[in-house]
Amino acid sequence: MPKITKITAQKKSGRYNIFIDEQFAFGVTESVLIKYRLAKDLEIDSQLQRDIQKDDDNAKAYQLALNYLSHQLRTEKELTQYLCEHEITPEGIQTSLAKLRELHYIDDQDYADSYVRTVINTADKGPKVVRQKLIQKGVSAAHIDQALSHYSVDDQVVVGLAAAKKLAKKYRHSSFFEQQQKVKQGLMQKGFGGDSLSLIIEALALEADEDSEADALAELGAKKWRRYRLLEPRERRMKMQQALYRKGFNIDAINHFIDEQELSDDTE
Numbered sequence: 001m002p003k004i005t006k007i008t009a010q011k012k013s014g015r016y017n018i019f020i021d022e023q024f025a026f027g028v029t030e031s032v033l034i035k036y037r038l039a040k041d042l043e044i045d046s047q048l049q050r051d052i053q054k055d056d057d058n059a060k061a062y063q064l065a066l067n068y069l070s071h072q073l074r075t076e077k078e079l080t081q082y083l084c085e086h087e088i089t090p091e092g093i094q095t096s097l098a099k100l101r102e103l104h105y106i107d108d109q110d111y112a113d114s115y116v117r118t119v120i121n122t123a124d125k126g127p128k129v130v131r132q133k134l135i136q137k138g139v140s141a142a143h144i145d146q147a148l149s150h151y152s153v154d155d156q157v158v159v160g161l162a163a164a165k166k167l168a169k170k171y172r173h174s175s176f177f178e179q180q181q182k183v184k185q186g187l188m189q190k191g192f193g194g195d196s197l198s199l200i201i202e203a204l205a206l207e208a209d210e211d212s213e214a215d216a217l218a219e220l221g222a223k224k225w226r227r228y229r230l231l232e233p234r235e236r237r238m239k240m241q242q243a244l245y246r247k248g249f250n251i252d253a254i255n256h257f258i259d260e261q262e263l264s265d266d267t268e
Contacts, residue, residue: 016030176248
């Protein structure tokens with residue numbers, strides 16, 4: 001019967017080369033070496049060799065999974081995809097997942113809970129976007145619902161208000177109407193809606209400022225005037241009215257701006 005004639009350490013720490021009848025047969029991890037008590041002169045048939053190699057594949061998969069999880073929390077879907085990319089067998093993946101679940105090294109509920117806590121403390125996402133992100137990570141609806149139960153409306157208002165202030169500042173040079181619309185759209189894109197969205201808008205308490213509105217109209221109006229300046233007066237006025245009205249400016253203020261521009265051009 002074939003037997004092991006030599007065992008040598010590989011350059012990679014914790015792995016060993018197994019030689020059968022003076023020929024390299026396979027490599028194993030230290031844990032597999034110990035489990036099967038592999039040693040020189042041990043007789044080894046084909047079935048035992050297959051069992052050893054299967055256990056070694058599982059051991060490699062488990063170690064690969066541990067290395068992947070050492071950097072940050074992962075979902076089962078992420079880990080499965082990672083192991084697939086490294087050509088780990090389905091059996092090796094399932095064996096690793098079972099062991100990791102038992103040790104609580106991987107837990108989709110813990111992942112979802114941690115993700116929601118991070119959003120509350122550091123991010124600007126509303127519950128709808130949080131749900132979408134977790135679905136993409138492969139987290140089940142039940143786990144997501146449980147995690148989001150900790151994202152209270154009060155927390156949503158705090159997180160959303162910080163995002164709303166940034167949006168309001170970003171669009172401060174727009175008309176008051178457009179600024180309001182952009183803030184609301186931005187919050188909805190970030191996943192806020194329903195009661196929390198209304199409360200965020202209420203807490204933000206944007207107010208129209210006549211001077212800022214006039215400055216915004218003058219800035220945008222000047223750009224549009226340069227674009228339409230060479231058109232016939234009637235068409236130019238219509239184009240200007242349409243362009244500025246769409247941006248939320250008052251029609252009387254728009255007409256006043258156009259009148260001033262026409263007067264200025266006539267005096268040049």
